[in-house]
Amino acid sequence: MAQIYGIDLASEKFDVSFIGNDGLPKHRVVKNVKAQIDKFLDSVPDGARLVAEHTGVYGDMLLMLADIRGISVSFVSGYEIRHSMGLIRGKSDPVDAARIREYGERNLDKLTDTHFPSQALYELRELFTTRRLLVQQRKQIQTILEGDKRRPFQSESAANVKNEILEQLNAKIKELEKKMDDLIDNDPELSKTSVIVRSIPGMGLVTTTQLIIKTDNFKRVSTAKKCATLAGISPWPNSTGKSDKGSHVSHLGDKELKSLLYMCAKSAVQCFEKMRLYKIKKYEIEKKHFFVVLNNVANRLLKIIYAMVKKGSTFDPNFAPRDPRLKSSV
Incomplete structure (x- = not known):
């Protein structure tokens, strides 16, 4: 041993x-x-x-x-x-x-091996962490400015400082996003993965970058099921004996990744025809809860992402899968 x-x-x-x-x-x-x-x-x-x-x-x-x-x-x-x-x-x-x-x-x-990421991926992780910190600070300033509107009167000096900080944060966030984009473009492996993932309707720079970081460019977290478990959107059964409470997602997932995937799912049902029809079927016909439908759409997106990354090709909206009832020709 x-x-x-x-x-x-x-x-x-x-x-x-x-x-x-x-x-x-x-x-x-x-x-x-x-x-x-x-x-x-x-x-x-x-x-x-x-x-x-x-x-x-x-x-x-x-x-x-x-x-x-x-x-x-x-x-x-x-x-x-x-x-x-x-x-x-x-x-x-x-x-x-x-x-x-x-x-x-x-x-x-x-036990599984943990490896140190490539220099580009390590730098990308630090850039993304810094961006997340600035986004949190921007949200705090925006919340304060919204609250200030309810004041009987406001300090003009204080308001000017907050607005200046907000402008600086917006500029720095855009600068970090540009650096992340450039870093990905200059690395062949990361660039290839990013192009594939962002070709899928609903997937943007932030979620694509987060997926690349969390999965070590889809090498450490190698399947859609594992990624769904990581994000906390994979349903698990909850039954024992005669008691069956159905399947539920775990609260132990990565909350940030889960939130980003939900945002992409919301975008996908607007600009991705197959997802829009799927949402109509589940939400309007089967009367599923909205968040259950959103969770299902996020899982479908992950399956498409992993299939495209494994295949090494960008998403084709006109692709028609082979009918499984038909025998493949020899």
């Missing part, structure tokens, strides 16, 4: 738990800087696997250096690790590292 190193990541350092040559658990603290991480990775034996809780940028340096050396790394969500342990008491960094190691040892057959 591969030796497992459980790692509890933090900004300044990370705690490592592993089994030593004497068969006993060992603990080590490594500073989260390149020199110390290199020194730690030099001590990792061949065939070992690093298992860590996914904590954003704190593990990026470790992941990049391990990837260069060919050391297997698995980043797992904290929710999955915590809920696999049952009832536990107490918490500290060394204890958390040991629990992550134990999780890796129990679930070794289920």
